Structures are given as structure tokens and as C-alpha cells.
Amino acid sequence: MINKTLTTKALTGILALGLAGTTMAEIRIGSTLSETGPASFLGDPEAKTLRMLVDEVNAAGGINGEQIDLIMYDDAGDPNRARTFATRLIEDDEVVAIIGGTTTGTTLAIMPMVDEAEIPFISMAGAIQIIDPVQPFTFKTPHTDRMACARIFDDMQARGITTIGMISGTGGFGSSMRDQCLDIVGDYGIEVVADERYGGQDADMTPQLTNIRGKDGIQAILNPGFGQGPAIVTRNYSQLGIDLPLYQSHGVASQGFIDLAGPEAAEGVRLPGTALLVGDQLDDNDPQKSVVLDYSAAYEAEYGMPVTTFGGYAHDAFRLLVDAIERAGSTESQDIRDAIEATDGLVGTTGIYTMSPEDHLGLDISAFRMLEIRDGGWMLAD
Amino acid sequence: MRISSKQITLLVLLALIAVAPFFFPSSFYYRVGALVFINGLAVVGIVILTGYAGQISLGHAGFAGIGAYACALAPAHLGIHVGLAAILGALISAVIAYLVGRPILRLHGYYLGVASLGFGILVAMVLSNEGQLTGGPDGIAVNDLGLRSVLNDMGLSLTNSEFWYAFSGLTLVVGAWLALNLYNSPTGRAWRALHGSEVAARTVGVDVARLKLQAFVISAVYASIAGSLLALQNRFITPEVAGFMHSIEMVTMAVLGGVGSVLGAIFGAIILTVLPQALTVFAEHEMMVLGLVMMLVMIFMREGVVPTLLRFFRGRGE
Amino acid sequence: MPELMQFLFSGVTVGAVYALVALGFTIIYNASDVVNFAQGEFAMLGGMIAVFAVSAGMPLPLAAVVAIIVTGLIGIGLNKLAIEPARGAPVVSLIIITIGAAIFIKGATKLIFDKQLHRLPAFSGDTPIQLMGATILPQSLWVIAGAIGVFIGLWLFFTRTLIGRAVLATSNNRLAAQLVGINIKWVMTLAFSLSAAIGALAGVLITPITLTSYDVGIALALKGFAAAMLGGMGNPKGALVGGIVLGLLEAMTAGYISSQYKDAAAFIVILMVLFFMPQGLFGLKSTDRV
Numbered sequence: 001m002i003n004k005t006l007t008t009k010a011l012t013g014i015l016a017l018g019l020a021g022t023t024m025a026e027i028r029i030g031s032t033l034s035e036t037g038p039a040s041f042l043g044d045p046e047a048k049t050l051r052m053l054v055d056e057v058n059a060a061g062g063i064n065g066e067q068i069d070l071i072m073y074d075d076a077g078d079p080n081r082a083r084t085f086a087t088r089l090i091e092d093d094e095v096v097a098i099i100g101g102t103t104t105g106t107t108l109a110i111m112p113m114v115d116e117a118e119i120p121f122i123s124m125a126g127a128i129q130i131i132d133p134v135q136p137f138t139f140k141t142p143h144t145d146r147m148a149c150a151r152i153f154d155d156m157q158a159r160g161i162t163t164i165g166m167i168s169g170t171g172g173f174g175s176s177m178r179d180q181c182l183d184i185v186g187d188y189g190i191e192v193v194a195d196e197r198y199g200g201q202d203a204d205m206t207p208q209l210t211n212i213r214g215k216d217g218i219q220a221i222l223n224p225g226f227g228q229g230p231a232i233v234t235r236n237y238s239q240l241g242i243d244l245p246l247y248q249s250h251g252v253a254s255q256g257f258i259d260l261a262g263p264e265a266a267e268g269v270r271l272p273g274t275a276l277l278v279g280d281q282l283d284d285n286d287p288q289k290s291v292v293l294d295y296s297a298a299y300e301a302e303y304g305m306p307v308t309t310f311g312g313y314a315h316d317a318f319r320l321l322v323d324a325i326e327r328a329g330s331t332e333s334q335d336i337r338d339a340i341e342a343t344d345g346l347v348g349t350t351g352i353y354t355m356s357p358e359d360h361l362g363l364d365i366s367a368f369r370m371l372e373i374r375d376g377g378w379m380l381a382d
Numbered sequence: 383m384r385i386s387s388k389q390i391t392l393l394v395l396l397a398l399i400a401v402a403p404f405f406f407p408s409s410f411y412y413r414v415g416a417l418v419f420i421n422g423l424a425v426v427g428i429v430i431l432t433g434y435a436g437q438i439s440l441g442h443a444g445f446a447g448i449g450a451y452a453c454a455l456a457p458a459h460l461g462i463h464v465g466l467a468a469i470l471g472a473l474i475s476a477v478i479a480y481l482v483g484r485p486i487l488r489l490h491g492y493y494l495g496v497a498s499l500g501f502g503i504l505v506a507m508v509l510s511n512e513g514q515l516t517g518g519p520d521g522i523a524v525n526d527l528g529l530r531s532v533l534n535d536m537g538l539s540l541t542n543s544e545f546w547y548a549f550s551g552l553t554l555v556v557g558a559w560l561a562l563n564l565y566n567s568p569t570g571r572a573w574r575a576l577h578g579s580e581v582a583a584r585t586v587g588v589d590v591a592r593l594k595l596q597a598f599v600i601s602a603v604y605a606s607i608a609g610s611l612l613a614l615q616n617r618f619i620t621p622e623v624a625g626f627m628h629s630i631e632m633v634t635m636a637v638l639g640g641v642g643s644v645l646g647a648i649f650g651a652i653i654l655t656v657l658p659q660a661l662t663v664f665a666e667h668e669m670m671v672l673g674l675v676m677m678l679v680m681i682f683m684r685e686g687v688v689p690t691l692l693r694f695f696r697g698r699g700e
Numbered sequence: 701m702p703e704l705m706q707f708l709f710s711g712v713t714v715g716a717v718y719a720l721v722a723l724g725f726t727i728i729y730n731a732s733d734v735v736n737f738a739q740g741e742f743a744m745l746g747g748m749i750a751v752f753a754v755s756a757g758m759p760l761p762l763a764a765v766v767a768i769i770v771t772g773l774i775g776i777g778l779n780k781l782a783i784e785p786a787r788g789a790p791v792v793s794l795i796i797i798t799i800g801a802a803i804f805i806k807g808a809t810k811l812i813f814d815k816q817l818h819r820l821p822a823f824s825g826d827t828p829i830q831l832m833g834a835t836i837l838p839q840s841l842w843v844i845a846g847a848i849g850v851f852i853g854l855w856l857f858f859t860r861t862l863i864g865r866a867v868l869a870t871s872n873n874r875l876a877a878q879l880v881g882i883n884i885k886w887v888m889t890l891a892f893s894l895s896a897a898i899g900a901l902a903g904v905l906i907t908p909i910t911l912t913s914y915d916v917g918i919a920l921a922l923k924g925f926a927a928a929m930l931g932g933m934g935n936p937k938g939a940l941v942g943g944i945v946l947g948l949l950e951a952m953t954a955g956y957i958s959s960q961y962k963d964a965a966a967f968i969v970i971l972m973v974l975f976f977m978p979q980g981l982f983g984l985k986s987t988d989r990v
Contacts, residue, residue, distance in 0.1 A: 669807025
């Protein structure tokens with residue numbers, strides 16, 4: 001019997017330890033993000049942004065006079081862990097709303113939980129199936145990857161490009177965007193003549209690029225993916241001396257990408273991005289300008305590194321939630337959910353959100369801006 | 383009457399499952415408990431393969447992946463119930479383990495390690511790459527098992543978390559019971575002879591190849607059912623379940639707790655499942671503490687936690 | 701023809717990366733029968749320390765030396781603090797210790813440095829070298845030269861030096877080695893420091909090509925381990941050949957068959973090689989201990 005008492009004691013001891021740190025607070029908001037793991041390029045700036053904004057709001061007196069308590073977990077991009085942490089946020093921490101789900105996989109793992117518990121949930125992942133069909137308690141802030149494809153194909157069409165090759169990462173982001181792009185590419189009169197893949201940790205993509213270059217009539221190459229892959233593709237592109245237009249995805253929309261690929265190799269690369277990267281180039285009466293510049297300035301002052309599109313998604317998710325709680329005048333989950341769904345014209349870094357019972361994203365494609373890398377910086381392409 | 387060590391193990395296990403909920407501060411801990419039992423089941427399979435028969439595998443998550451995706455795919459494509467799909471998954475895992483095991487079990491030590499690792503990676507890669515069928519890296523939904531509503535109709539009303547706690551707990555007890563019976567069977571004795579010395583076992587007429595294959599197939603079924611349980615509980619599954627890290631995690635759990643004994647392995651599953659939940663208070667330092675715990679346990683309890691503790695208490699008792 | 705050349709260049713570049721990591725496994729394995737799963741972390745450390753030394757204003761060669769020395773010291777620390785106290789533990793326990801060490805090192809690196817991706821400048825520029833219609837970067841030649849250099853060094857070490865033979869003797873028979881006066885503690889310390897230093901050298905050489913961050917270690921260790929097993933664990937020749945063959949397999953599969961399944965093709969070949977040569981390409985026929 002010694003064993004039994006020992007193990008149960010150890011178990012409860014450790015579990016009790018896990019409980020420490022959840023103290024009394026007025027409005028408890030939960031978050032599970034992929035701060036580490038393969039999606040940390042996304043999750044890390046998201047986590048930093050949330051922490052910063054919560055401090056900001058609390059310092060300014062909180063929401064409707066109540067302070068925010070943010071409980072944040074790192075799911076390392078593992079959907080099983082994300083589900084466990086979502087359970088913990090709901091059943092143990094008893095939060096009123098969840099911001100999280102850095103990747104599509106973690107988001108899809110969390111969704112059945114929030115639906116059952118009726119807790120509003122704002123995801124920062126791309127895939128269209130998060131909001132289509134609409135689930136009553138799930139919202140999201142980034143454009144869908146389908147919209148990213150559409151924006152890229154629009155630009156190709158405008159440049160008279162009809163024959164392209166694709167080289168996609170095998171991770172969730174790259175695969176999902178590849179599927180969406182292949183799904184709609186026919187609508188634009190564009191033909192995909194090469195469809196190559198690479199692994200997330202690959203060191204050299206010259207074989208794939210050599211094959212794509214060898215295709216007849218190829219006019220441009222599209223690279224859906226995030227992390228080091230697109231940087232290496234871009235460097236290999238310049239190594240091989242390929243002079244076709246190269247399109248990257250919104251997955252690499254950050255200054256870090258230019259630094260990794262090298263300004264020379266990255267020159268002329270285009271991608272669909274948000275206003276965030278080109279804040280100072282925006283028109284003065286663009287409603288997004290002040291929002292974007294304020295967030296960039298605060299983030300850079302706090303962390304000493306440039307903002308990324310993904311941090312912007314977290315910024316928008318948090319603003320949506322705060323706005324909803326303020327309007328609802330309540331911290332009941334159901335009221336917050338209803339208020340998020342009634343969001344009208346909220347200006348974020350990604351775009352201007354107007355939600356409805358049929359639309360839990362609230363953005364249209366016009367918020368996507370085509371960016372081009374010139375002289376080591378981001379420029380509006382059109 | 384003297385009770386056997388097998389009975390002690392099962393009693394400890396049952397008591398643990400029954401008593402632990404009284405200490406749960408919230409219903410969330412049923413979820414942690416269920417994960418412990420599911421991991422424990424997979425790790426009992428590792429005990430049979432590694433602890434009993436002395437063979438190593440760095441790819442057993444591949445079988446968990448097969449079990450999990452059988453639950454996602456078989457109902458959609460074959461029209462069968464998810465419960466049957468889990469059994470089908472176990473059968474498929476057994477067949478694949480038989481086919482894969484025959485060539486690779488001729489290898490020894492690290493060479494067997496890398497061959498099994500290759501198998502696991504192949505499974506994870508197929509699950510991830512064949513998006514048309516498997517949903518790709520973003521995963522796929524799994525049907526509800528439906529057993530909870532049946533129990534509900536019979537008057538036994540459980541929350542989802544409670545149901546999965548009880549169901550995976552009972553599955554683990556059955557799995558542990560089978561493994562303990564195997565240990566004392568003629569096959570189990572032959573495995574231990576094989577573990578001691580393959581050459582010696584062969585000279586006394588043990589069919590070494592067949593024995594290794596048996597252990598490999600049985601442990602694959604354990605991993606497969608664990609994978610199915612995970613898929614059924616989460617009602618959603620991604621290729622991570624078959625990943626290299628999951629394989630390593632299984633072996634690490636078994637060795638930390640004590641790979642030679644069923645109870646030890648389950649204790650290892652408890653440590654590595656509960657620790658990440660407890661370590662959230664350390665936030666940034668979580669990885670360092672986890673690594674440190676693994677090193678310290680292995681330095682000071684080199685045969686694993688449970689065997690070391692047992693020896694300690696027996697030593698004091700005498 | 702230019703395609704084939706490009707695939708070859710790619711395969712040799714990637715293969716040399718694998719070979720460098722695989723070579724690092726050799727010494728510790730020979731001294732202790734332990735496959736050190738923290739070997740990938742040594743390569744990661746080499747790259748990360750060099751990156752931060754350069755960004756602190758150090759010239760690249762000095763930064764590389766600092767990275768190699770610091771990582772070598774960490775290797776000694778790992779041996780003194782975690783491996784030596786566990787002396788006599790079963791090999792599988794030692795392996796779990798190295799996995800724990802890998803997680804610890806990764807967590808510490810995340811904390812001390814950061815979670816961003818980094819790149820080192822190429823040693824001799826980014827201007828590609830043109831050859832028969834294909835291109836290779838000068839940095840690839842550095843990596844290939846590094847792999848060959850480390851291989852020659854290890855080969856001389858194990859065959860021509862007394863210390864190297866002492867390491868081999870220790871692995872063959874610990875007790876006998878002790879009886880003839882070999883200081884096992886010292887041999888182990890040497891093995892860990894050399895392995896760590898080789899890992900760090902690998903990390904510095906490959907970072908301009910592969911980029912680095914705190915969590916690249918596990919993928920490097922995995923490929924390096926597979927390469928070392930393909931060639932035959934413990935044999936420097938096996939590590940070199942295994943690495944290059946693995947890289948070529950991936951590049952040829954990506955070029956001619958399917959880029960989606962190139963890693964799968966590599967593992968299938970490894971399985972087939974092991975089926976016919978259970979000790980890898982250059983592994984020694986070992987006899988079972990009875």
C-alpha cells in the first residue's frame with residue numbers, strides 16, 4: 001500500500017502546484033498559444049502582443065473599471081496539448097473568453113471544447129474551415145488562406161501571368177494554403193504546371209526549383225509556407241539566378257524574413273500583407289494608419305524588435321474582445337459572444353472588422369495589400 | 383493467503399483510479415487523468431517489448447497513428463461504427479507490425495532503433511502528406527463513440543471528462559492485467575530468457591525470431607488502442623500522434639518509471655503527463671525543469687522510479 | 701545534364717551537413733556505447749553562440765572559435781554533471797539522460813538567447829560558383845571541406861594516436877582498459893568535449909545555409925543519427941559516407957521522383973540497406989555477448 005499513498009500524494013502535490021498562480025481577478029481571459037515549437041514564429045509575437053496590451057489596458061484602468069487577468073499557456077503547436085490547456089482554461093481557470101489557437105490544427109482541437117462550454121473563442125489561425133461553416137462561439141482575426149491565394153492570383157492576372165509553378169511547405173500552413181490555391185486557381189485563368197514540396201527543416205530547395213524552372217512557359221513561382229523554408233527558397237532562387245517573379249505568402253510578412261533571406265535575394269519578392277508593415281506609407285486619412293503606427297511604436301518600444309503580421313492578429317483579437325466586453329457591459333460569456341458578433345467597423349491592424357451571424361471573420365479581401373520588397377524594406381506594390 | 387505481485391499491481395492501479403478523483407480540485411483533472419491512462423496503456427506495450435523481450439522501438443507512435451486514424455477514416459469510408467474502427471485499427475496495426483517486424487527485428491540495439499524510427503516517420507509522413515484522405519497536417523474530425531449516451535440512457539450519467547477518465551482507466555486495467563498474465567506465461571518466461579541473452583536462449587531451443595515478433599505485434603496493438611482512445615476522446619486527430627517525438631515520449635515514460643514493470647511504466651506516464659501541467663507555473667523555465675527532472679531521475683534512480691523505490695522500501699523492511 | 705549536376709550539388713551540400721552531425725556521434729559512441737541525443741543541440745549551440753558573438757561585434761573567425769570552445773566546455777559539463785554520476789547505469793538510462801540534456805540545453809538557449817531564426821554571413825560571400833550549367837554556393841564548399849577535415853582528423857585520431865586507441869579500447873572492454881591503466885573518466889571527458897566541439901564546428905559551418913534557432917537541434921540529430929546508422933555507428937568513414945549518401949538520396953528523389961516523399965525514400969533505402977547489412981555499410985561484425 002505504500003506505493004498507492006505515495007503516488008496519490010505525489011500526484012495531488014504536483015497538481016496543487018499547478019493551481020498556484022490563478023489568483024482573484026475581475027475579468028479572466030484565457031489564452032493558449034504556440035509560443036514554442038514549429039509555429040513559434042507566429043505564437044511568440046502573439047504572446048508578446050497580448051501581454052503588452054493587457055498591461056496597457058490595466059494601467060489605463062481596465063475594462064469598464066475592472067482589471068484583466070490574462071492566463072496564458074504554451075501548447076507548443078501540439079493540438080492535443082492545446083485541447084488539454086483549453087480544458088484547463090475552461091474548467092479549472094474558469095475564464096470568460098479565450099484568445100488562442102495559433103495554428104489551424106490547435107484551433108480545430110479547441111473548437112469542440114468552446115462550443116460545448118459556450119465560451120467565446122477568437123482564433124488567430126488561417127484556414128477557412130474555422131469560420132465556414134460558422135460555429136456560434138468561434139471567431140477569427142486573420143484573413144483566410146483562400147483570400148491570400150485570391151489576392152496573389154489577382155496580382156498575377158494584372159501582370160498577365162498565366163502559367164505558374166508552386167513550391168509549398170509540408171507543414172500545416174503550407175499544405176492548407178497550397179490546397180486552397182489549387183482549388184481556386186482555375187477561376188483566374190492561371191495554370192499550375194509544377195507542384196513541388198519541401199519539409200520544414202530542409203536545408204536546400206535547389207532540386208525543386210530546378211525542376212520548376214525547367215517547365216515550359218513558366219512565368220512566376222508561388223511559395224506558401226512559413227519559418228526558415230521560404231527564406232531558403234528565396235536564397236536558392238537567387239543562387240540559381242531565376243529571374244521570374246517570386247510570390248511568398250502572408251506567412252513571412254515580417255522584417256525578419258528580409259534579414260534571413262538577405263535584402264539582395266529578397267528584392268522584388270511580392271506577398272499579400274496587412275497595413276502593419278507599411279504603416280508610414282499609408283494615406284493620412286486611412287483609418288488604419290493611427291492604429292497600425294500606435295501598435296508598432298508600442299511593440300518596438302517594449303520588445304526592441306519589429307512587429308509582425310501575426311502579432312497584429314493578436315492585437316486585433318484582443319481589441320475585438322475588449323470592444324465587445326465594453327459594449328456588452330457584462331462579463332458573461334454569452335453576452336460577450338453576442339457583442340463580438342455585433343462588432344461593427346472596428347479598426348484593427350489587419351483590416352476593419354464588421355461581424356455578423358453569418359460572418360465570424362468580418363474582413364474582406366480589400367484589407368489585403370500587395371507588398372513588394374524593395375531595398376530591404378516593404379513597399380506597397382500598387 | 384499471500385497475494386501475488388500481480389494482484390498488488392492491479393489493486394494499486396484500481397485504488398489509484400478510484401481514489402484520485404477525491405483529490406481533484408476541478409473537473410479539468412479528469413482530462414489529465416484520462417491522458418495519463420491512455421499514455422499508460424501505450425507504455426505498458428513498451429514494457430512488453432522492451433522490458434520483457436529486450437527489444438527497442440523508436441517508432442511505436444506510428445501504430446498509435448494507425449489506431450487513431452482508423453477511428454477517423456473507417457467510419458467515413460467503410461461505414462462502420464468508430465468502436466469497430468478502433469478494433470479494425472488494432473488489427474491493421476498487428477498485421478503491419480507483423481510485416482514490418484519480420485525484417486527489422488533481425489537488427490540489434492541502435493540499428494533496430496533507427497529502423498523502427500524510419501517506420502514511424504513513414505507513417506507520420508503518409509498521414510501528413512495524403513491530405514485528400516487524412517485531412518493533412520491540420521488534422522481530421524472523429525465521430526463520437528456514443529457509449530456515454532448509452533450509459534446515460536441506462537441511468538448512469540457522467541460528464542464527458544468523467545466518462546473518459548473511467549473508460550480509459552478501465553481499459554488500462556485490462557491492458558495491465560493482460561500484460562501481467564503474459565509475464566508469468568511460458569511466452570513471458572521465454573521473453574525474459576531472450577532478454578537475458580539471445581544466444582543463450584537460442585541454444586536452449588527458444589524460437590528467437592518468433593518470440594520477438596510476438597512481443598512487437600502485441601506492443602503495437604497496445605499503442606494502436608491508445609491512439610484510438612486519444613482520437614475518440616479528442617474527437618479530432620492530427621499527424622502529431624504518429625510523430626517521432628511521441629515515440630520518444632513513450633520510451634522515455636517507460637524508462638523513467640521503470641521499464642521492467644507495469645506499475646513503473648504507468649508511473650512514468652504519470653510523471654511525463656502531469657509534469658507539463660504542473661510546470662506551467664514556471665512558464666519560461668518549463669523546458670529546463672523538464673530536462674533536469676529527466677536527468678536527475680536517471681542519475682539517482684537509474685532503473686526507474688518504481689523499481690528503485692521498491693528496493694529502497696524492501697531494503698528497509700528487512 | 702545541368703539538372704543532374706544541380707541535384708548532385710544539392711545532395712552533396714545537404715549530405716555534408718548530415719555527415720558533420722553524424723561524425724559528432726562517433727567519439728562518444730566509441731567511448732561509451734551511448735548514442736548522444738544531445739548531439740544536435742551541440743550543433744545548434746555552435747550556430748547560436750556564433751550568431752550572438754558576431755552580433756556583439758566579434759569578427760566571424762573569433763566568434764567561431766568562441767562558439768566551439770564554449771560548446772566544448774558544455775560537453776565537459778554534461779559529462780561531469782550528468783553522465784559521470786550515472787556511471788554503471790544501463791545504456792538506455794544514459795540515453796534518456798542525453799535526451800533530458802537536449803531538452804535542458806534547448807530550454808536554456810531559448811532563455812539566454814531568443815526564439816528567433818538567425819543566419820550567419822557566408823564565409824566567402826554569396827556569389828554562386830557556376831559549373832556545367834549548375835551552381836553551388838561557396839559556403840557549401842566550406843561545409844564539404846569541414847566534413848572531410850573532421851573525418852580525416854577522427855580517422856587519424858582513432859588509428860594513429862594513443863589516446864584514440866584508448867577510447868576504442870574503453871568501448872571494447874571497460875575493465876580491461878582500466879587494467880592496462882587507461883583513465884576512463886578522462887577518456888569520457890575527452891570524448892564529450894571533442895564531440896561537442898565537432899558539433900559546434902558543424903553548427904558554425906552550416907548556419908549560413910540552414911539558418912538556426914534554439915529548436916533546430918532535434919531535426920539535425922535525427923538526420924545525423926540516421927546517417928551514422930546507415931554508414932555504421934562508430935566508424936568515421938561510415939558517418940561521412942552515410943551522410944553524403946543520405947543527402948544524395950534526398951536530392952535525387954526530390955529531383956526525379958517526388959519532393960513530397962524524399963525523406964520517405966531515404967528511410968526506405970536505410971531499411972533496405974540494414975536488411976542486407978545489419979551493421980550498416982561500414983559497421984564491424986560484432987559478436988553477441990553471451
